[in-house]
Each structure stands twice: as C-alpha cells, then as structure tokens.
Amino acid sequence: xxxxxxxxxxxxxxxxxxxxxxxxxxxxxxxxxxxxxxxxxxxxxxxxxxxxxxxxxxxxx
Amino acid sequence: xxxxxxxxxxxxxxxxxxxxxxxxxxxxxxxxxxxxxxxxxxxxxxxxxxxxxxxxxxxxxxxxxxxxxxxxxxxxxxxxxxxxxxxxxxxxxxxxxxxxxxxxxxxxxxxxxxxxxxxxxxxxxxxxxxxxxxxxxxxxxxxxxxxxxxxxxxxxxxxxxx
Numbered sequence: 001x002x003x004x005x006x007x008x009x010x011x012x013x014x015x016x017x018x019x020x021x022x023x024x025x026x027x028x029x030x031x032x033x034x035x036x037x038x039x040x041x042x043x044x045x046x047x048x049x050x051x052x053x054x055x056x057x058x059x060x061x
Numbered sequence: 062x063x064x065x066x067x068x069x070x071x072x073x074x075x076x077x078x079x080x081x082x083x084x085x086x087x088x089x090x091x092x093x094x095x096x097x098x099x100x101x102x103x104x105x106x107x108x109x110x111x112x113x114x115x116x117x118x119x120x121x122x123x124x125x126x127x128x129x130x131x132x133x134x135x136x137x138x139x140x141x142x143x144x145x146x147x148x149x150x151x152x153x154x155x156x157x158x159x160x161x162x163x164x165x166x167x168x169x170x171x172x173x174x175x176x177x178x179x180x181x182x183x184x185x186x187x188x189x190x191x192x193x194x195x196x197x198x199x200x201x202x203x204x205x206x207x208x209x210x211x212x213x214x215x216x217x218x219x220x221x222x223x
Contacts, residue, residue, distance in 0.1 A: 003135035009067055011143030019152045022083075022159045025097040025173035030147055031089075032066040032139075033166040039126040043119070044177040051181045057102070057114030 066165030068144040075151045076161065083155040084162075092167030097158035098122055101177040119176045126172060 009032060022028045024040065066089065079085050082095075098116055102109070116122040131137070155161045158173070 003132050005135065005137040007137065007139045009139065009141050009143075012067075012145045014145075014147045016149045017147065017151070019150075021154045021156070022152065022161055023154070023157045024099075024159070024175065025095045025157065025171040026159045027093065027169055027171060028152065028155070028159075028161045029166060029169075030071065030145060030150070030163045031069050031165045032141070034092075034168045035131060036169040036171075037129055038169075038171045040173040040175075041121050041124070041126070042173075042175045042177065043121040048176070048178045049181060050178065051183055056110050057100070057178075058118050 065141045067141050069163055069165075070144060070146045071150065071163050072147065073149040074163065075149070076155060077152070078154040078156070079161075080154070080156045081158065083157065083159045085155055086160065086162045087164060089165040090162070090167065093160050093162075093169045093171070095158040095160065095171050097173045097175075099157070099175045101175060102180070103178070104180045105182050121176050122174050 019028060025038070027036070027038075074087075076085055082097075100114055100116065100119075102114070152161060158171075160169075160171075
C-alpha cells in the first residue's frame with residue numbers, strides 16, 4: 001500500500017482575525033508549513049489534591 | 062518535501078503581549094520546535110518556598126510523547142498558486158513557548174507538559190502563616206498551629222545551613 005498526497009494551495013482571503021490567547025506551546029500561523037506535530041500532557045488526577053500538612057514539594061535542592 | 066511557499070499579505074497586526082519565551086515572527090523560518098514545562102501549584106495557604114520541587118519527580122515530565130510521523134514511503138506533492146491575504150489580526154496574548162508567525166514555516170513540533178497540584182489543609186481550625194485564624198469544613202478539631210515564624214527567620218535558617 002502506498003500513500004500519495006497531493007496538496008494544492010490556492011488563493012486565500014480573510015477579513016479579520018481576533019484571538020484572545022495563544023499559550024502552552026501552541027502556534028498561530030498565517031502561511032504555509034510542511035507539517036505540524038503538537039503534543040500536550042496536562043496532569044490533574046484526584047491524587048494531585050493533597051489534603052494534609054502544607055509541606056514543601058519533594059526534591060528541594 | 063518543502064516546496065515553494067505562498068506570499069502572505071497582512072494589512073495590520075496588533076499583539077498586546079508576548080511573554081514567557083513566546084515568539085512573534087514576521088517572515089519565513091526553517092522549522093519550529095518548542096517545549097514547555099510547568100508545575101502549577103495551588104495552596105490553600107499561600108506560602109511558597111524558593112527552589113521548591115523538581116520536574117523529574119513527576120512521570121508526566123519524563124514519559125515520552127507518541128512519535129507521529131508522515132508514513133515512510135508516502136509521497137506528498139504541494140503546488141502553490143496565489144497568495145494569502147488577511148485584513149487585520151488582533152491577538153491579546155502570546156505566551157508559554159508559543160509562536161505566532163506571519164509567513165512560511167518548515168516542520169513544526171510543539172510539546173507541553175503541565176502538572177497541576179492542589180494542597181488543601183485538613184478540616185479544623187488553624188492559623189496560617191500570615192497570622193489569620195480560619196477554619197475549614199468538618200467537625201474534626203485539630204490543635205491550632207503555633208504562631209507564624211518571626212520575620213527573617215526563614216532567611217536566617219538558610220544562612221546557617223549554607
């Protein structure tokens with residue numbers, strides 16, 4: 001099996017763009033690109049709620 | 062794989078803030094690779110110590126992301142015709158290893174890892190380091206903590222250990 005991808009980039013006209021925020025390794029691109037590969041890990045499991053004495057986080061240097 | 066890129070015509074750009082290793086680029090580049098790590102710590106009593114915590118202590122900062130690639134042996138043909146025209150752009154903020162670009166780009170790779178921790182006191186009355194007495198929900202009665210540390214006590218302790 002072979003994959004053959006043909007992309008034809010034509011004229012593009014946009015009136016106006018309004019964006020509140022671009023953050024955490026994101027990109028806002030007006031133009032062409034070869035490829036985009038974005039990955040994000042956000043960890044807030046129930047265990048991350050620590051009920052107990054407010055001790056410092058481990059690994060203090 | 063990188064063919065010709067289209068021209069970009071932008072009438073007006075308004076960016077109010079670029080912070081935390083973010084980039085606002087006008088023009089082409091060969092590629093983008095950004096990484097972002099954050100320990101987001103919320104405490105019921107806002108008492109934060111310098112140089113606290115390490116990224117390596119949490120698996121979310123170590124585990125590799127799945128490697129997604131263009132299938133090997135596949136061919137991609139791109140033809141460019143015309144241009145990109147945008148009237149106006151307004152962006153309030155670009156932050157945290159992000160990129161806003163007007164122009165052509167090579168391969169883009171972006172990674173973000175965030176660990177969110179909330180530290181909450183057990184139920185019962187207590188006094189926090191600012192000296193304010195407060196109580197959390199529940200009928201468990203715990204002894205009230207000792208008075209807050211004297212001003213400069215933390216700094217003196219650090220000097221003696223150094």
